Amino acid sequence: MKVSGFTFIRNAIKFDYPVVEAIKSILPVCDDFFVAVGNSDDKTLDIVQNIDKQKIKILETVWDDSAEMKKGGKVFALETDKAFNAIPADTNWAFYIQGDEVIHEKYLDTIYSSMKKWEDNKTVDGLLFKYLHFYGSYDYVGISPKWYNHEIRIIRNDKAIYSFRDAQGFRKGNNEKLNVKPVDAYVYHYGWVKEPGTMMKKAINANSFYQEKNILKQIKSKDSNGTKEFDYSSIDALSCFIGTHPKVMEERIRRKNWSFEHDISFNKLSLRYRGKIFIKKYLGINTYYENYKLI
Secondary structure, three states: OOEEEEEEEOOOOOOOOOHHHHHHHHHHHOOEEEEEEEOOOOOHHHHHHOOOOOOEEEEEEOOOOOHHHHHHHHHHHHHHHHHHHOOOOOOOEEEEOOOOEEEOHHHHHHHHHHHHHOOOOOOOOEEEEEEEEEEOOOOEEEOOOOOOOEEEEEEEOOOOEEEEOOOOEEEEOOOEEOEEEEEEEEEEEEEEOOOHHHHHHHHHHHHOOOOOOOHHHHOOEEEEOOEEEEOHHHOOOEEEOOOOOOHHHHHHHHOOOOOOOOOOOOOOOOHHHHHHHHHHHHHOOOOOOOOOEEO
C-alpha cells in the first residue's frame, strides 16, 4: 500500500500557519508528500523545502487572484487539486492536511490500519475524521454547531475526486458526495489560535475571499498601541481542552506570547444553534451540514 500526502500553502509565515507542523505530523505514514506552494510574500517556499528533501515534492504555483476565483474561496480548491493531481498512479490513498491542521501522533497507527483495512474495498472513497477546533489559545475548543464536527481527510487516488467549494472537503464525478468510513482519530485545527494582531491580518485577508459573507462585519476588534487586534472574547461557547497536543506543536506552543482566558460558563449560543443541539441530543436527528455519505 502506498500513501501520498498533499496540501497547499501560501504566505505561511506572514499569517502564521503551522504548515511545517501539519506536514510533519502525517509524514510518518506517507511514502511521499506533494505541496503546492503558492507565490508568497515571505519565505514559505524555504521552510517547506527544509522539511524533508527525500519525501517532499514541491509544485511552485501562481494563484489566480481574479475576483471570480476568490469568490467563496474557489482558488483554495484549485490549489488543492493541483497538489492532488500531481500524485502518481501507483499511490493507493491520498492523505490531505491543511496548513492549520495537525494530527496527533497517537492516532497514526489507527489511521494506517484503517487505510489498510479498506484498501481493496473500492466502494470506500475516503476516510472521515473527527475535529477539535482550538480557539483563542491552545487551552480552549469551540463547541458551537458552527464548527464542523467531521470532514474527509483521506481519499482514494481516483482523479474523478476533486476538492469541493473552498477546499473544506471533496466530491466526485457530477457533484456526488463521497462514500466514507469513519476513522477513530481527530484533526487538531489551529486556525483560530494566533497572536491577536496576526489573527486580525488573517481575518482581513480571508475577507477578500469571502466577501459575500462579509466576515469583517462578524468580527470584533480592539486597538492596542494603535494596532488593530482580533477580539477573541466575542466567541459564543467554548470548553476547556483536556489532553495533550501533538509533539510537533510543542515548540510553537512554548513560544506563545499572548494570553486569552475565557469563562466557559458563559454561553451565548443563538436560538438556531441551541435548537440544533436539542434536536440531535433528544430526538436523534442530525441537522448539521454533512459533506459525505457514511457507508
